[in-house]
Amino acid sequence: MASDPTKSNDGYEVVKPPRDLRSKVRMMSEREAARFDPVKSAEAALDRLSGDFDNWMANEAATLAAAWSDIQQKGMSEDRCATLFRAAHDIKGQASTLGYPLVGAVAGSLCHLIEHVPADALPAKLVAQHVDAVRAMVAETAQKEENPTARALVDRLAEVTEDFVARTAPPAEPEAN
Amino acid sequence: MAIPHLDLSSLRVLVAEDNPHMRHILRMLLSGYGIRRIFEAEDGASALELIGARDPDLLLVDWMMPILDGAELTRIIRRSPAPSCFIPIVAVTAHTQRNRVISARDAGVTEVMCKPVSARGLYLRLANCVLNQRDFIRTKSFFGPDRRRFQSPTFIGAERRGVKRDDGYTLDGPGEVDQSRAVTKMRDSAVS
Numbered sequence: 535m536a537s538d539p540t541k542s543n544d545g546y547e548v549v550k551p552p553r554d555l556r557s558k559v560r561m562m563s564e565r566e567a568a569r570f571d572p573v574k575s576a577e578a579a580l581d582r583l584s585g586d587f588d589n590w591m592a593n594e595a596a597t598l599a600a601a602w603s604d605i606q607q608k609g610m611s612e613d614r615c616a617t618l619f620r621a622a623h624d625i626k627g628q629a630s631t632l633g634y635p636l637v638g639a640v641a642g643s644l645c646h647l648i649e650h651v652p653a654d655a656l657p658a659k660l661v662a663q664h665v666d667a668v669r670a671m672v673a674e675t676a677q678k679e680e681n682p683t684a685r686a687l688v689d690r691l692a693e694v695t696e697d698f699v700a701r702t703a704p705p706a707e708p709e710a711n
Numbered sequence: 712m713a714i715p716h717l718d719l720s721s722l723r724v725l726v727a728e729d730n731p732h733m734r735h736i737l738r739m740l741l742s743g744y745g746i747r748r749i750f751e752a753e754d755g756a757s758a759l760e761l762i763g764a765r766d767p768d769l770l771l772v773d774w775m776m777p778i779l780d781g782a783e784l785t786r787i788i789r790r791s792p793a794p795s796c797f798i799p800i801v802a803v804t805a806h807t808q809r810n811r812v813i814s815a816r817d818a819g820v821t822e823v824m825c826k827p828v829s830a831r832g833l834y835l836r837l838a839n840c841v842l843n844q845r846d847f848i849r850t851k852s853f854f855g856p857d858r859r860r861f862q863s864p865t866f867i868g869a870e871r872r873g874v875k876r877d878d879g880y881t882l883d884g885p886g887e888v889d890q891s892r893a894v895t896k897m898r899d900s901a902v903s
Contacts, residue, residue: 549846561715576740627733628826
């Protein structure tokens with residue numbers, strides 16, 4: 535490694551990073567801080583971008599649908615399952631930021647299913663219901679958490695998925711410390 | 712807790728994220744904080760090249776990328792003989808389970824940002840990387856930032872991490888900066 539250890543102890547070494555990042559930043563003065571709030575500025579930047587979010591979400595939903603369509607046409611494989619998972623995982627991670635928290639919940643439920651059920655045992659109908667739900671919710675911009683129909687759909691999908699996983703998945707390994 | 716207002720304009724930050732939308736969001740957030748030099752990599756291999764070419768101060772890594780994922784990228788960086796082995800790494804992940812977060816920590820990341828990404832959450836992690844820079848620990852099987860965020864003067868034994876307890880890692884929370892400590896350290900050493 536690049537730096538000499540500053541002290542040694544039994545079984546481990548403590549090494550001080552050579553670059554002190556505090557030398558590259560500066561605490562703003564009160565006057566500067568009154569004029570510029572980094573978090574508010576970033577939120578404003580995100581807000582300016584938000585006009586694109588519906589299109590981005592539609593693209594992500596289309597990617598998920600394409601991955602599922604590929605599996606339906608060509609059959610399940612490890613690679614295709616990984617592609618489907620990645621598409622669902624991307625939606626799970628982004629949907630809330632893009633203003634579609636319920637879509638994120640559906641994608642999260644699909645990720646849970648794929649992660650815990652072997653690819654060859656994935657229930658096609660339940661996967662399709664997740665994909666269709668994502669597409670429908672994005673197409674109808676059902677992004678609000680208070681939308682009762684979308685909320686009921688999300689809850690039902692999560693419930694059925696959890697039940698399927700509980701019946702099918704191999705027992706989980708104990709959590710590592 | 713008040714957030715320290717930092718001038719981050721001199722920082723160089725590399726974003727390794729395969730999804731173009733998330734990459735765009737991260738870039739907008741970083742530029743919103745005032746960071747001017749932001750480099751982007753679409754995968755882990757490109758990130759490694761940019762680390763060599765651009766010498767970033769901080770790295771944001773999507774945990775799930777094709778070819779070279781966040782964990783592999785982190786391990787390669789930490790095992791490197793180059794000074795970049797010390798770069799603070801913020802793992803950005805949609806995985807929120809505790810075992811995933813601990814696995815990222817054990818790969819050598821500095822901070823974990825669970826998605827959804829928020830302006831405040833990401834800023835706090837960056838601020839923590841800068842203001843509360845931790846020493847690195849080298850053992851036979853690990854090289855990375857000290858995984859014990861807090862000293863535990865009452866702990867007796869050799870393996871504190873072997874004991875089930877709250878070790879200060881937040882799973883989904885912002886990992887708030889202890890401002891009093893941060894500001895004190897800042898005043899002690901920051902260059903204006």
